[in-house]
Amino acid sequence: MAKLPVQFRLNGSDRAGFVDPAGNLLDLLRRGLGDFAPKYGCGQGTCGVCTVLIDGEPQLSCLTLAISCEGRQIETASGMADGPNLHPLQQAFMDNFAAQCGFCTPGMLTAARALLAKNPNPTRDEVVEAISGNICRCTGYEPIIAAILAAAAGGAGMRRA
Amino acid sequence: MARHEGRGMASVNYPIGMNLGGDPSQALIHSNPDGKFTVALSAIDLGQGMKQVSRQIAAETLGVPIEDVYVDTADSDTGPHDMGSFASRGTHRMGNAVIAAAREARGVLLDAAAEELEVNASDLVTDGRGNIHVRGAPSKTITVKATAQAAQFKQGKTIAGRGIFLIPLSAVDAETGEMNPNTAFAHACLVADVSVDDETGEVTVLRMTSAYELGRVINPRMVEQQLVGGAWMGISHALYETPEPYYPNPEHGPRDFNEYLMPGPGDIAPYHVTVLERPAPDGPFGGKGPGEMCANPVLPAIANAVYNAVGVRVDELPITPEKILRGIRANGGVKPGPRRGGAVNWR
C-alpha cells in the first residue's frame, strides 16, 4: 500500500511526512518526525501519555489518523518551553516534584496546558477532571495537582498557555 | 443508607537489599580537568531517583558542590556492574559503592592539592563550595578546579575512584531456615480512616497518617515522592487492583487502564507522613531505602479500618465493594467497632 503525504504545523514549524493510510499520528510524530515527547503507553486511548494539542484541543495521538491532521496545528510538550525558558507549568512541575519516572509528564503537561488555556483559574476539581484521562503510576497525582494549581496561581494560563 | 467511619492501623518493617546478599554494585567516578565529576553507573533510574541519590552522595563524599557532579547511568560500556534496581537496594548498595569510589577520588584530589599547597593531605578539608583549605587556616586554600588542572597538566594524576559494595551471599539452612538476611531494616506504622457505604459496599479513604523510619533521609523531597506515591499504590492494592478479579478463576482479565482499576486523581486521600531517622550502621550516611515498603502498611490498615467501620473482615484482596456487601449480608448488618481517637494532630 502506497504511503500518503501529510503536512501540518508542529510546534510552530511546517513539517511533512509519509504515512500508511491507517497510520496514527503518534507513530508519525515519533518515528517519522523524531518528536519523542508524546509516548506510546497503550494505543487504546486509556493512558493519556500520547496527548497532544490539535488546533488547541487535547487529543490522543495514538487514536488519531495521521492523514486527518493535514493542515492543522499540532503542539506537543517539546514545544512548550520558550527557547531555554521553561513554561510556567514546566517550572511548577519541577518545583512540586511532580515527575518521578517522567513517562507520563509530557502528556500531563499537555493536558494541563489545555486546561489553563481555557480556564486560567481552575478549581482543584477542575484540575482533577483535566488530568483524569492521564495515568500516573508513580506520584499518586497529588504533586501533579499541586503543580498545576501553583502554575495557575502564578498566572500560567494568563501569560501563555 | 448510611456511611460508617472506621479506623485501622498496621505496623511493618522492611528488608533493604537482596535478602541473601550476594548483590554487588560498582561505581566509577572521575574528574575532568576543571574539577567537575562524572559518576558512571549501570544502575537504573525508573523514577525512584537513583541518579539524584547517587549525585548527592557523591557530592557529599567528594566535598564538592552538587552542581559539579553529574551521574551517568546506565550504559554497559561505561557503567560498571550493578545488580539492578529492585529489592530496595539502590540507595543502600549503590550508595555505598558511590561512597567508596568518591572516597578514592577524594584521596587523589587531596593529594594533588597537598602537593600544590605543600602541606600534608591529612591536614586538608573541603568546604563543599569548591575549595580545599588547610584545617584551621582557611586562607591557605586552593580551588578544586585549580587542583584538578594541576593534577592533569602538572602532576600527571588521574582524579578518579572505583567503588564496590557487596553484602556477601548467605547460605540457607534447609531444616531451620537459618540465614544471614539483610543487614538493614526500615520501619513504619500507618493509620487509615475510611468511610463505608453499607448499601453499596463502597469504601472511601478519608485520610491516612503514618510514621516511617528510613535511616538517613538523603533527600526529603524524594522520600516524600516515594511515600506519597507508594501510599496511593497501597490504597490501590487494598481496594482496586488485580489482573484476575475472580482469582483463581482466570477469566475477565483487564486489558487496559479502564478495566484495570486504580484510584483516579479524584480518589486521593489526604496523607500526613512523619519521618524518623535511625541511621543504618551499614547504610550510606545511614540511609536505608523507602522505595518498596511504602505501600505495605496501607493494605492491612485499610482492611482493619473497614472492619472497624462495619464489622466485616475481608481477607481476600482486593477489598471490593462486592466483598464488603457480601460480608455485611453474612453478618446480618453492620457491626461497627469501637471509635479510636479523635481528630488528627497534623501540623
Place this chain on the structure above:
Amino acid sequence: MLEMRKDLFADERDDNLNVVGKGVQRQDAPGHVTARTRFFDDHAFDGLLHLKVVRSPHHHARIRAIDVSAAERAPGVKRVLRGADVPVNKNTLLSLINFGKDDEPTLAVDKARYKGEPIVAIIADSEAEALAARKLVRIDYEPLNPVFDVEEALKPGAPVVNETYPGNYFEYHQRFDHQKLRFGDVERAFAQADHVVEHRYQMSPIEHAPTETNGTIAAPEHNDRYVVHSCAQGLFFSLGTTAKIVDLESNRLHFIGGTVGGGFGGKVDSLSEPLAVLGAMLTGRPVRYVLDREEEMLYGSPRGAERIYVKDGVMRDGRIVARYIRSYFDAGAYTRLSSYAAIKCTAHVPGPYSIPNVASDIYVAYTNRCPSTAMRGFGVTAVDFALEVQMDRLAEAVNMDPMEFRILNAYRDGDMKAHRRVAKNTALVECVQVAAEKANWPISEQARRASSLTEGGGERAQIPATPLDQRGQIGRPESRNGPATQTLPAGTTRIALSKQPVFEGARDSRPTPVQVPRYEPSPRQEAPRYDPAVAPPLPAYQPAASPPPAAPPPTAPAQPQHGAVRFSSVFGTRRR
C-alpha cells in the same frame, strides 16, 4: 505533608552535612518536564523492523504443529522465528546466580503452559505488517487440563504444569517441596496458649502497570556488536540473560538503559531483550519489540498471588507465644523469581515482632497462568497484609488496643529473630508511638514510654531448642504430615555468619559523616564459598540424633555454569 522528627535517634546521627539530607532538585527533572528525557523507545533508527509474537490462546495445550509458511510470505515480513531459532531456548532468570533449574523457553516448542505464552515471533517492516502476518500463523493445539489453584496443583494427580518441576512445586535444597523455618516449639506453645487464632488470607495477583510497557530496540553496532536500548530494571541482569539465550559473549552486547518509565518489578524479567537481539542478529537490521498494553496487562507477568495461613498462640496478657505460617506463592507456569521470594518471605517471618516460637512452610506452586515475578515489596507485601490483619484479630481476642498490642510485641534491639540472627537498629516502637500521636489515637503511658533501645536482648536473645522434621520431601507428598525427627539444642546455629561490612566510626554508634564499609572476616568462619566449582561444605552442625530417613543426595559434580556464584545452599542440583 511530610514532617521530619529530628529529635528521635538524634544521638545516632550527625546532621551537619552539606547536601545529604537536603531536598535539592532531581538531576533528571529538567529532562522530564521538557520531554527531552530519552526512554528506550525514544531512539531513531533507519530501517527499523518491528517484532510481534503469536501467543497461545490456551491455558495448557500440547502444540502438535506450527505452520508459518503463509506468514513468511506476507507483505513486509522479513523473518519468522520459532523455538528452534533460539540458540538456548531454556532459561531461568536466576540461573545467573545459579539458583533454580532452566525451565522456561523463550518461544514455546512442545507445549503451551499458560494463555499468552509466546510461540512464534514475526519480524516485519512495519508494526501493521507484523500484526497482519500474525493472523496467518497456524498452530494445531491439543488442549490439556489446566490447574489454577495453588493447593490443587500440589495434590497428587494434578496436571503437570512444568515438567522441570513435576510435582508442581519448586524444589528446595534438593530435599523439600517448600522452604522451612523452625525456631522453638510452636506445637507446645499452641497447647499452652490462652487463645489460638487461625485464618486464611489471599493476596490477589497485581499488575505492575508501568505507563511505559516493556520493550527493547536492538541494532547491529560497529565492531560486530549489538546495541540494545533496554527498559531493564537490572541492566547487567538483562545483558547476562540475553547473552545466554542468544549465545553471545557478554562483551558483544552493548546495553543502554537506565531511564525507565516505571518498573515496580515488572521489568526484571527481560521479556523483550532476547528476541529483539536475536531478531537483529538474524536480519542484520534494527529490531524493535514492544509489548502492547493488552500484552503488558495480561502477559507481562504480575505480582503473583499468595495464599497465607496464619496460626497464632497468644496469652491473655497480650504476648504472642507462637506463630506458624503456611504460605503458597502462585508462580504461574515458570519459576522466574518466585523461588527467591519464598526465601525472602521466610526471612521476614514472623514480622517485626519478638515471638519465642515461630515456624513456617513456604511453597512455590506452579499453575497454568502467566508466570509471576517480582513486584514492589516482593515476598513481603502479602505476608504483611496477612500478619497485620491477624494482629488486629489477636488484639481483639485479648481485648487490647491494637497500637499497644503492637508495642508490647514489637522487636527491640538485641532480640533474637526467627532466622537466628540478632535484631539491631530497630525502630518499630517509635513508629507506632509517633503515628498514634499524629493520628490522635490515645495510648497508655506505658506504651508511650516504651523504646526500641530497651527491654530487648537477655532472655529474648536466646535461640530456643527446636524440634526438626523431614516433612514434605520431594516426590513424597505423603510425607507432608510426619512427626518431628530430632530436636536441635538451644543455641544452635549452622550457617556461618557472612563477613559483614564494617564502617569506620560506627562502633561508638555515632557514624562519621562519611562511612565507607570495609570488610572484617566472620568471627567464626571464613566467608562462604565463591568458587563455583566447589560444592557447598557440610553444615557445621552434625545432628546427634539419627540421620533423617531420606539419604542426602550425592554432592553435585562441578558443572560448567553460566553464573558466577553458587547461590547458597538453597539450590544444589546440577543445572541442565
Place this chain on the structure above:
Amino acid sequence: MLDVRSCASLSEAAGIISGDRQALLIAGGTLVMREVNEGRLTEGTLLRVTDPAFRQVNASGGRVEIGAGVTMAMVLANRDLSYLHAPARGIGGPAIRTMATIGGNLFAETPYGDFTVALLALGAEVVVQAGYGSGRAVPLEDFLAGRERGGQGLVTAVQFARPQNPSEFLFRKISRVKPKGISVLSIAAHLPTSGGRLVQPRVAYGAMAPVPMRARGVERALDGKPLDTAAIQAAKQAALEGTRPATDAIASDWYRREILPVHLGRLLAGEPR
C-alpha cells in the same frame, strides 16, 4: 492492508458501506483505531466523512437533531444541550471527549456506551442511511437490538424531542474510579410531570444487559404517580426487571444487581451517589 477513503458527503459514505462489507466508518477513532493498533483490524477500508452535516447540532427547536460525528466536547460546549452535559462528561477524559462521537457511542460495547443510555431515556431515534437514498429514523431500542447483526447502514444522526424541562432529565454513572472510570452501571431517567404526577417516564440502564436497555418495570411503577417515597420504593422493587448484567473486570453480575436498586433509589430521591 487497510485503506482509507474520504467521503465529502454522507450519501457517498452510505453507498460505499452498503456495497462493501469490509468498509467501516471512522469518526473520532476511539473505537476503530484501537482495533487497528492492536492488530484486530488489518484489512478493509476506513471511511472518513468530511460532510459538515455529520457534525451539525440542531438543538434549539422542539425536535433536536445531533449529527453522528458530533463529539462529546461539542455537546458540552452547547448550552442548548445542558441536560446532556452529565452523560457527555461521563465519557472518558477531556482528550477522549474531543474525539469520541455520538455515533460511535451507539456502537460501544458494554460497559461502555453511557451516552447512548441517556439517548435511550430521551426516546431518541437513530437516522440510518442505507445506500444512496435518504435516511430513515429507527427507534434507538430497535437499533441496539439489531446492532450485533450489523449491516443497518450508515448512522448519520440521532433525533429526539427536547425535554420540556431539563431538570426532569436525570443521569448518573456509577464507576469505581473517580472522576473517570468505566461503568459499573449507569442510569438515565426522563421524568416529565404534569400536575405533580409523572407522565410516561422513560428510564434506561447501561451495563445491565448486553446493550443499553429500557427499564420498563420502573417506568410502569412510576407512571402516573407523584415522585414520592412510595413511588421510589415501587421503582426499586421493579428495578431488576429484564436486566441481564455481565460479569466483567469491573464487577460481577451479582453486584450489579445488588446495587442497581440502591442507585436508582438515590437518583430518584435526589440523593448523592
